């Protein structure tokens with residue numbers, strides 16, 4: 001068991017789901033010729049089959065998502081520009097959007113949502129999906145919306161702080177989205 005170039009988990013996941021590997025283009029060929037990587041691929045495949053066939057109440061409904069969320073990225077994955085492209089674009093969009101929001105004097109909650117929607121509409125499909133997260137978060141927290149809007153109307157600096165605090169959360173969501181895309 002000493003494969004010189006062990007396949008990255010994200011590539012093994014891609015192979016199992018029938019997608020193109022992200023990091024090693026020849027991952028499928030390698031797995032068929034390397035005993036160690038072939039075994040890992042088979043183990044992933046069996047896990048996938050088990051997850052698909054398992055009784056719905058055999059495990060919590062969000063188990064699969066939790067597994068995806070908990071698996072750490074390897075050093076090579078972390079360095080891969082492919083996986084970071086979307087989060088970087090989202091972070092840039094968030095910063096630009098936040099700056100724009102702060103430049104516009106006191107908006108109501110619904111005006112804020114319209115502005116975010118318009119912003120999102122001007123980006124490509126991928127970024128549009130990722131850029132929609134503040135709106136989704138916003139809509140899921142109606143109480144927070146009104147209090148935030150009231151805060152924004154009163155105190156611009158506090159609003160800036162609140163928006164900046166949302167950026168790491170957005171980064172995390174974007175990372176999760178990239179991971180889901182990568183493993184699909």
Ligand SMILES: [Zn+2]
Nearest residue numbers: 003006034037
């Ligand atoms: Zn190998």
